[in-house]
Amino acid sequence: MEKTDAYITMPLGFEANGVHSGLKKNGVVDLAFLYSKTPCNVAGVYTKNLVKGHSLVRSMNIIREGKPVHAVLVNSGNANACVGDAGVQDTEHIASKVAKLLHVDSSTILHLSTGVIGTRMPMDTITNAIPTLIQTAGNSEEKAHLAMRAMMTTDTEQKEVAAELTLHGKEISLAGMAKGSGMIHPNLATMISLFTTDANISHDTLQKMISNAVIDTFNRVSVDGDTSVCDSVIIFANGAADAPEIKEGTEEYDVFFNALHDLCFDLARSIAADGEGATKCLEVEVLHALSDNDAYLAVVSVCRSPLVKTMFFGCDANWGRIMTAIGYSGANFDPNKVTITIGGVQLCENGSMIGFDEALAKEVLEEKDIHVIIDLNQGDAHDRMFTCDYSYDYVKINGSYRS
Amino acid sequence: MEKTDAYITMPLGFEANGVHSGLKKNGVVDLAFLYSKTPCNVAGVYTKNLVKGHSLVRSMNIIREGKPVHAVLVNSGNANACVGDAGVQDTEHIASKVAKLLHVDSSTILHLSTGVIGTRMPMDTITNAIPTLIQTAGNSEEKAHLAMRAMMTTDTEQKEVAAELTLHGKEISLAGMAKGSGMIHPNLATMISLFTTDANISHDTLQKMISNAVIDTFNRVSVDGDTSVCDSVIIFANGAADAPEIKEGTEEYDVFFNALHDLCFDLARSIAADGEGATKCLEVEVLHALSDNDAYLAVVSVCRSPLVKTMFFGCDANWGRIMTAIGYSGANFDPNKVTITIGGVQLCENGSMIGFDEALAKEVLEEKDIHVIIDLNQGDAHDRMFTCDYSYDYVKINGSYRS
Numbered sequence: 001m002e003k004t005d006a007y008i009t010m011p012l013g014f015e016a017n018g019v020h021s022g023l024k025k026n027g028v029v030d031l032a033f034l035y036s037k038t039p040c041n042v043a044g045v046y047t048k049n050l051v052k053g054h055s056l057v058r059s060m061n062i063i064r065e066g067k068p069v070h071a072v073l074v075n076s077g078n079a080n081a082c083v084g085d086a087g088v089q090d091t092e093h094i095a096s097k098v099a100k101l102l103h104v105d106s107s108t109i110l111h112l113s114t115g116v117i118g119t120r121m122p123m124d125t126i127t128n129a130i131p132t133l134i135q136t137a138g139n140s141e142e143k144a145h146l147a148m149r150a151m152m153t154t155d156t157e158q159k160e161v162a163a164e165l166t167l168h169g170k171e172i173s174l175a176g177m178a179k180g181s182g183m184i185h186p187n188l189a190t191m192i193s194l195f196t197t198d199a200n201i202s203h204d205t206l207q208k209m210i211s212n213a214v215i216d217t218f219n220r221v222s223v224d225g226d227t228s229v230c231d232s233v234i235i236f237a238n239g240a241a242d243a244p245e246i247k248e249g250t251e252e253y254d255v256f257f258n259a260l261h262d263l264c265f266d267l268a269r270s271i272a273a274d275g276e277g278a279t280k281c282l283e284v285e286v287l288h289a290l291s292d293n294d295a296y297l298a299v300v301s302v303c304r305s306p307l308v309k310t311m312f313f314g315c316d317a318n319w320g321r322i323m324t325a326i327g328y329s330g331a332n333f334d335p336n337k338v339t340i341t342i343g344g345v346q347l348c349e350n351g352s353m354i355g356f357d358e359a360l361a362k363e364v365l366e367e368k369d370i371h372v373i374i375d376l377n378q379g380d381a382h383d384r385m386f387t388c389d390y391s392y393d394y395v396k397i398n399g400s401y402r403s
Numbered sequence: 404m405e406k407t408d409a410y411i412t413m414p415l416g417f418e419a420n421g422v423h424s425g426l427k428k429n430g431v432v433d434l435a436f437l438y439s440k441t442p443c444n445v446a447g448v449y450t451k452n453l454v455k456g457h458s459l460v461r462s463m464n465i466i467r468e469g470k471p472v473h474a475v476l477v478n479s480g481n482a483n484a485c486v487g488d489a490g491v492q493d494t495e496h497i498a499s500k501v502a503k504l505l506h507v508d509s510s511t512i513l514h515l516s517t518g519v520i521g522t523r524m525p526m527d528t529i530t531n532a533i534p535t536l537i538q539t540a541g542n543s544e545e546k547a548h549l550a551m552r553a554m555m556t557t558d559t560e561q562k563e564v565a566a567e568l569t570l571h572g573k574e575i576s577l578a579g580m581a582k583g584s585g586m587i588h589p590n591l592a593t594m595i596s597l598f599t600t601d602a603n604i605s606h607d608t609l610q611k612m613i614s615n616a617v618i619d620t621f622n623r624v625s626v627d628g629d630t631s632v633c634d635s636v637i638i639f640a641n642g643a644a645d646a647p648e649i650k651e652g653t654e655e656y657d658v659f660f661n662a663l664h665d666l667c668f669d670l671a672r673s674i675a676a677d678g679e680g681a682t683k684c685l686e687v688e689v690l691h692a693l694s695d696n697d698a699y700l701a702v703v704s705v706c707r708s709p710l711v712k713t714m715f716f717g718c719d720a721n722w723g724r725i726m727t728a729i730g731y732s733g734a735n736f737d738p739n740k741v742t743i744t745i746g747g748v749q750l751c752e753n754g755s756m757i758g759f760d761e762a763l764a765k766e767v768l769e770e771k772d773i774h775v776i777i778d779l780n781q782g783d784a785h786d787r788m789f790t791c792d793y794s795y796d797y798v799k800i801n802g803s804y805r806s
Contacts, residue, residue: 051730051738051754082726082738084755117723118756229727306709306793320520323485327454335454335485351454352487353521390709392795 006162007144011173011198013038013240017137018150021129023077023115023122031126032074032150033098033133034194039068039108040236043207045214047231054087055080055113056230058095062107066203069236072110073098073133074151074192076179078121080113081229090121097127101134114153114179114192114230144177151179151192159270161263167252170243172199174259178267180231191271193218193233195263198241199256205248209257210235217264220299220385221272235260272386273369277393280368282312285384286326287375294331295383298374301329302385309390312370317361319347326374337377343370409565410547414576414601416441416643420540421553424532426480426518426525434529435477435553436501436536437597442471442511443639446610448617450634457490458483458516459633461498465510469606472639475513476501476536477554477595479582481524482633483516493524500530504537517556517582517595517633547580554582554595562673564666570655573646575602577662581670583634594674596621596636598666601644602659608651612660613638620667623702623788624675638663675789676772680796683771685715688787689729690778697734698786701777704732705788712793715773720764722750729777740780746773 009016013036018029044063046056062069073094080087091111099106113121137143148158162175173196180191201209210233218233246252273281284302289295302308305325311318319340327335335351343364347356364370412419416439421432447466449459458478465472476497483490494514502509516524540546551561565578576599583594604612613636621636649655676684687705692698705711708728714721722743730738738754746767750759767773 047731049727049730050734050736051726079723082723082751082755084753087755116721117726118721118751120756229723229730318519318521320482320485323454323520324452327452328450331453333453348485348521350487352485352490353523 006160006175007141008034008147008160008175008177008194008196009139009141009144010162010175011196011238011240013198013238014196015137015139016144016147017133018146018148019129019133019136021075022125023075029146029150030076031129031133032147033071033137034147034196034236035071035102035137036236036238036240038238038240039070040238041201041203041206042069042110042234042236043203043210044232044234045211047229049229051082051229053079053081053113053230054083055091055111056232058088058091059110059112059232062110063234068108069110070102070104070108071098072112072194072234074112074114075121075126076151076153077115078113078119079115079117079230080121081117083118083120086120090123093123094126094130097130098134101131110234112192112230112232114151117229148177151177153179154276155179155274157270157274159267159274161266163259163263165255165259167199167246167255168244170241172241172243172256173197174199174256174263176263176267178271180271191218191231193267195235195260197235197237198239199237200239200241200243200245201237201256202245205246205253206235206237208248209260213257213261213264216384217261217268220383221268221387269386272388275388277391278388279391280312280370280389282370282372282387282389283384284372284387285374285382287373287382288378289376289381289383290332290379292381292383294333295381297329297331298326298333298376299383299385301325301331302372302374303387306390309387312365312389313391315362315365317342317347317356317358317365322372322374323348323351333376333378339375339377341373341375343367409563409578410544411437411550411563411578411580411597411599412542412544412547413565413578414599414641414643416601416641417599418540418542419547419550420536421549421551422532422536424478425528426478432549432553433479434532434536435550436474436540437550437599437639438474438505438540439639439641439643441641441643442473443641444604444606444609445472445637445639446606446613447635447637448614454485456482456484456516456633457486458494458514459635461491461494462513462515462635465513466637471511472513473505473507473511474501475515475597475637476533477515477517478524478529479554479556480518481516481522482518482520483524484520484633486521486523489523493526496526497529497533500533501537504534513637515595515633515635517554551580554580556582557679558582558677560673560677562670562677564669566662566666568658568662570602570649570658571647573644575644575646575659576600577602577659577666579666579670581674583674594621594634596670598638598663600638600640601642602640603642603644603646603648604640604659605648608649608656609638609640611651612663616660616664616667619787620664620671623786624671624790672789675791678791680794681791682794683715683773683792685773685775685790685792686787687775687790688777688785690776690785691781692779692784692786693735693782695784695786697736698784700732700734701729701736701779702786702788704728704734705775705777706790709793712790715768715792716794718765718768720745720750720759720761720768725775725777726751726754736779736781742778742780744776746770
């Protein structure tokens with residue numbers, strides 16, 4: 001596998017676009033479009049929030065039926081959630097409008113929404129922009145980047161990844177892009193992420209791959225502990241590379257899965273690094289827990305603790321806050337066996353202070369990427385999660401998001 | 404019951420004091436002392452954090468034995484936690500020093516610590532200050548307020564409450580004080596709070612009262628979702644009012660319990676209002692949940708959500724964040740039945756937007772005290788919790804706490 005310059009239309013047969021409809025201010029692009037003339041097998045994973053956006057619910061139902069899909073329209077600026085029956089009709093109406101212009105059935109058109117909850121989408125604004133969105137779509141790198149930018153909300157970085165594989169002697173491409181910066185926490189997928197591939201993979205196989213690929217990637221990112229009502233990771237496979245089908249239990253399956261997993265990992269990590277107001281990316285590992293669940297509880301608790309996150313913002317080696325967070329996590333462990341290491345500097349041993357070089361610790365804490373290892377020194381289970389620090393800007397961004 | 408001007412030495416027979424030992428900078432008082440010549444029956448509730456401070460563990464053990472206690476020394480500036488055997492010896496040494504000066508057994512002296520974790524207490528600093536702390540203690544209001552201030556960490560307000568009761572024809576006093584501003588979350592007691600009374604109550608009865616009084620008061624406050632390693636609520640009853648014993652199952656029990664519960668409520672609410680960086684106090688009620696646990700999960704999730712808390716800081720009626728927080732809380736409910744009201748302004752009905760007056764909503768959100776009602780419209784269970792908003796100052800305070 002070779003990672004390449006990344007854009008979502010790199011796999012054969014995909015077109016993309018992004019336009020400014022007026023959902024967002026200042027002329028920024030706010031409607032994204034991704035299309036394959038050849039119908040795609042599609043699979044996805046979705047938020048576990050009991051409250052789900054109307055657009056998402058419709059798209060989930062289509063994907064779960066396992067029927068081929070031609071396109072997805074993604075709007076930012078409005079989540080199309082909690083607006084009642086109108087929201088159900090609105091997403092159906094948007095899909096129909098797209099379908100009509102593409103001369104396909106509306107059940108082959110997905111629609112995803114991200115943005116403010118509880119406000120109806122300005123339908124004229126969106127529908128007026130759809131013809132241009134579709135007519136000017138293309139497979140260029142530029143069009144692909146426009147689609148990426150049109151999905152973004154508070155993101156500051158485009159998050160695009162791609163890989164090229166040779167399977168059965170054929171070149172296969174796989175590309176992905178993600179938006180997501182705040183309201184990010186495991187269970188699930190904590191953002192909108194789209195993948196395209198020109199590989200030939202059945203719906204069921206694709207579903208298995210994406211479900212497994214998110215477990216230790218998208219489901220191991222926390223920005224603020226909140227999980228949104230619109231989160232989804234969706235993969236489109238159109239078979240345009242004209243290669244034999246990738247089937248479970250084959251070497252090709254493993255190669256493709258590993259590539260997909262790697263890209264999920266890269267995007268997930270980018271989401272943590274671009275967390276709202278983040279000044280640094282934290283990789284937190286819990287080692288030698290008594291069980292998988294103990295490892296998970298401990299790592300989530302640390303990544304969710306506002307006190308831990310502000311401590312990293314302040315570059316303060318106040319490791320007691322990490323002890324505290326695992327202490328109330330619900331994980332079963334012996335506090336007297338814990339070792340905590342930050343950026344290679346060991347801060348405590350057997351749950352107790354040891355002398356450490358404050359100047360060195362400060363230096364490590366001022367890095368952009370920080371690796372935290374919490375060794376419980378008891379069992380064989382481990383877990384890892386990515387998060388970011390809490391800064392003034394997190395408060396600023398979220399104190400005035402809707403206005 | 405009559406609430407009065409409040410100070411911890413209001414009940415007969417108690418003395419208090421606060422001095423500056425040097426644990427904290429700038430000459431602020433940092434050692435608090437509370438004493439009763441008549442030995443007290445004592446009961447308490449404590450943090451459920453698996454990691455517990457050494458001072459707290461020693462004090463818990465003493466209280467649980469049910470033997471009489473004479474005094475408690477509280478130091479701020481250092482949590483005496485995660486420092487290994489030295490921390491165990493240090494708290495024992497401090498108690499012995501106090502006991503010697505009071506001519507009592509060291510097992511009658513409690514010691515509590517609050518502050519930075521993982522750094523050993525500067526023993527000379529503390530022990531050098533103990534003689535003056537004890538010798539200049541007294542029962543004046545001024546001395547009581549000094550003790551209050553000496554417990555404070557990032558608190559900005561003194562939190563003192565008191566009540567006077569007539570039981571069996573005798574005047575009984577009950578007083579309380581609490582410190583706690585950040586690292587506050589249920590389970591449990593989430594702060595240090597001390598109560599004194601001159602009533603005559605057995606250890607077992609006192610334990611039952613305090614355990615019940617915290618359930619919907621101290622255990623229903625969240626500032627940042629973090630639970631500290633030193634939290635405790637302890638009540639001292641010295642019987643100095645010379646009144647008959649208050650026994651379970653009597654009218655006097657109910658009157659005293661209600662007074663204690665009221666004071667716990669007032670202190671708990673003050674802690675939320677004085678949350679680190681808080682600009683407002685939020686009372687969040689969940690009504691008509693299917694079960695007590697569903698009500699609890701929903702209310703905790705809302706009070707813990709950084710997105711909800713920053714929304715209140717920004718005075719933004721973005722109720723979708725409240726829907727989102729209950730949606731991922733784990734509570735079982737039907738999103739299509741939810742009604743949310745903030746400060747009397749209804750923002751949604753049946754889980755969907757309704758027209759509301761944005762100007763009026765903004766006005767309500769600019770209040771210091773805001774009442775949020777989330778009606779799940781399904782069952783008979785309800786819960787309530789107090790929290791505060793997240794401001795820039797929360798980040799500022801916690802980004803530089805240790806330094």
